Amino acid sequence: MGRWSVVAAIALAFVIAACTSDAATTMDSSTTSSSSVGASTATETPKSATGLQSDERLPEVFFEPVDRLDDAEWQRFLAGQEFFNEVWTPVGPTETGNDGLGPLFNADSCAVCHPSTGRRQVPPEGELTDVGLIVRLSVQGSDPVTGAPLPEPNYGDQLQDRAIGANEPEGTIFTNYVIQQGTYPDGTPFELLWPTVNIRDRNHGPLTEGVQVSARIGAQLIGMGLLEAVPADSILATADPNDANGDGISGRPNLVWNPAVEGSDLGRFGWKANIVQLDQQVAQAFHGDLGVTSTLIESENCTAGQDMCSTTPNGGTHEVSDQRLEAITHYLRLLAVPEPRTAGDPRAETGETLFDDFGCAGCHTETLQTGQSVFSALAEQTIHPYTDLLLHDLGFDMADDRPDFAASGVEWRTAPLWGLGLVPVEDDRGLLHDGRARTIEEAILWHGGEGSGSRAAFMRAELSDRQALIAFLESL
Numbered sequence: 001m002g003r004w005s006v007v008a009a010i011a012l013a014f015v016i017a018a019c020t021s022d023a024a025t026t027m028d029s030s031t032t033s034s035s036s037v038g039a040s041t042a043t044e045t046p047k048s049a050t051g052l053q054s055d056e057r058l059p060e061v062f063f064e065p066v067d068r069l070d071d072a073e074w075q076r077f078l079a080g081q082e083f084f085n086e087v088w089t090p091v092g093p094t095e096t097g098n099d100g101l102g103p104l105f106n107a108d109s110c111a112v113c114h115p116s117t118g119r120r121q122v123p124p125e126g127e128l129t130d131v132g133l134i135v136r137l138s139v140q141g142s143d144p145v146t147g148a149p150l151p152e153p154n155y156g157d158q159l160q161d162r163a164i165g166a167n168e169p170e171g172t173i174f175t176n177y178v179i180q181q182g183t184y185p186d187g188t189p190f191e192l193l194w195p196t197v198n199i200r201d202r203n204h205g206p207l208t209e210g211v212q213v214s215a216r217i218g219a220q221l222i223g224m225g226l227l228e229a230v231p232a233d234s235i236l237a238t239a240d241p242n243d244a245n246g247d248g249i250s251g252r253p254n255l256v257w258n259p260a261v262e263g264s265d266l267g268r269f270g271w272k273a274n275i276v277q278l279d280q281q282v283a284q285a286f287h288g289d290l291g292v293t294s295t296l297i298e299s300e301n302c303t304a305g306q307d308m309c310s311t312t313p314n315g316g317t318h319e320v321s322d323q324r325l326e327a328i329t330h331y332l333r334l335l336a337v338p339e340p341r342t343a344g345d346p347r348a349e350t351g352e353t354l355f356d357d358f359g360c361a362g363c364h365t366e367t368l369q370t371g372q373s374v375f376s377a378l379a380e381q382t383i384h385p386y387t388d389l390l391l392h393d394l395g396f397d398m399a400d401d402r403p404d405f406a407a408s409g410v411e412w413r414t415a416p417l418w419g420l421g422l423v424p425v426e427d428d429r430g431l432l433h434d435g436r437a438r439t440i441e442e443a444i445l446w447h448g449g450e451g452s453g454s455r456a457a458f459m460r461a462e463l464s465d466r467q468a469l470i471a472f473l474e475s476l
């Protein structure tokens, strides 16, 4: 275990990076070069969706709706897809319906970070813009009413690294990786990328000392309506906060603020399950990532001291119309999950058995049932998302030390694994919450805490079995 304690020291760098000086962290020559994790991802914006075959609209796989949509639902799905890919612009002389970007923002469309509703590559080293990585900020404590993390006073709850007009971006996100070497018991070497994130060029005053910083990438957005339709009771019933059954795994629900009922509710979306409903997640993305107001979040993302941000002309009272917001929500709700390709592939079938043997299914629950839904295609379905939608301690190496409602600084929501093998990205898929894992194998090797038993079982297995497990995940 010696090699893991070496990285523990570096882990601290990740947490305190944001409150150290702007000076570049000098890394030795073993750091990776950014060329291996290039920044370019083409996000083809479909010009006109209507009337085209779906495979002409997007070259990728995550664009099919669930079955049994009626005509009106299908039209709305197509409209939502267009709005999802729509590029937003700063306020212009005439209102166009997609103006009101910023003043502070991270990207000008949803598709920048979720290309083809998939995900981006491992963030490259160095200064980052438009690579799909965002940085959440907070200070110690929580809101006395909602329980939400407290925003950093000068920078709010998210660092916007772009700005329009005379506004200054809040800062620059700067990433370094240190290569961490390890070996399997059978002698096979492996390498993991240890990320450190710095915030440089802070243009809006000092960052509070001890600010909590968490880097996040987006993930594939499939089957979200199905996950939303799983009854809260059945998720809560599988929680085992004190590990009563003694298997080393203690799933906990994240109970978060639901603005729709002004009370506490089960969180499902986001890496820490801090959002209850899909429409709220969409509004949150418009607010934090694009700087676009809506009926659900009426304010711009400016903090009290950001005067220019607050006084820059906006694109109307609600910059994104309810119609657009609802269409995007509808689109994401009804996006189907591709069929797994496990059956008939002997290696993947072996891997499926190993997935249980290694204890992966202790968190990545294969099967859930949906309950009621206004959409017949979402109601009473047996689904295979490979998640329990609960929080788990994945250990110090994965910690962000940024609590979020009931989720502690070491806890994360079990990531759904459906569709993982089809994520439309060339080369490296950025896996895990900050995209640090270049491969499924690396993602597994990062599992600590409650996941360490699984990781150990995987590491002890023969190479052919490790490959079979990965073949199974690639077949999802």
Ligand code: HEC
Binding pocket: 084, 106, 107, 108, 109, 110, 111, 112, 113, 114, 132, 133, 134, 136, 216, 217, 218, 219, 220, 221, 224, 268, 269, 270, 271, 272, 278, 281, 282, 285, 286, 289, 290, 328, 332
């Ligand atoms: C700058 C990058 C960026 C942009 C732009 C962006 N997202 Fe995201 N998205 C993310 C990140 C990062 C997360 C994970 C957030 C977290 O867990 O804190 C996320 C999470 C989500 C989720 C929840 C996924 C899950 O598995 O729970 C949905 C839904 C979503 N985004 C929709 C959208 C929509 C709709 C838009 C456009 C209005 C959008 N996003 C724009 C980066 C982005």
Ligand code: HEC
Binding pocket: 219, 249, 271, 355, 358, 359, 360, 361, 362, 363, 364, 391, 392, 393, 394, 398, 412, 413, 414, 415, 416, 417, 430, 431, 432, 433, 434, 440, 443, 444, 447, 450, 451, 454, 455, 458, 469, 473
């Ligand atoms: C203790 C619960 C637990 C166990 C056991 C577990 N996982 Fe995970 N897994 C998680 C959580 C939580 C995440 C999300 C981590 C994050 O937010 O970075 C995750 C993430 C992943 C990811 C990355 C998904 C993505 O979208 O980025 C893969 C792949 C994965 N797990 C595979 C496995 C495999 C294979 C096993 C068995 C060897 C396993 N997990 C065992 C909880 C678990």
Ligand SMILES: [Ca+2]
Binding pocket: 100, 101, 102, 103, 291, 292, 293, 300, 314, 315, 319
């Ligand atoms: Ca705006």
Ligand SMILES: [Ca+2]
Binding pocket: 104, 155, 156, 157, 158, 159, 160, 170, 301
């Ligand atoms: Ca901000």
Ligand SMILES: [Ca+2]
Binding pocket: 240, 243, 244, 245, 246, 247, 248, 249, 250, 251
């Ligand atoms: Ca347990």
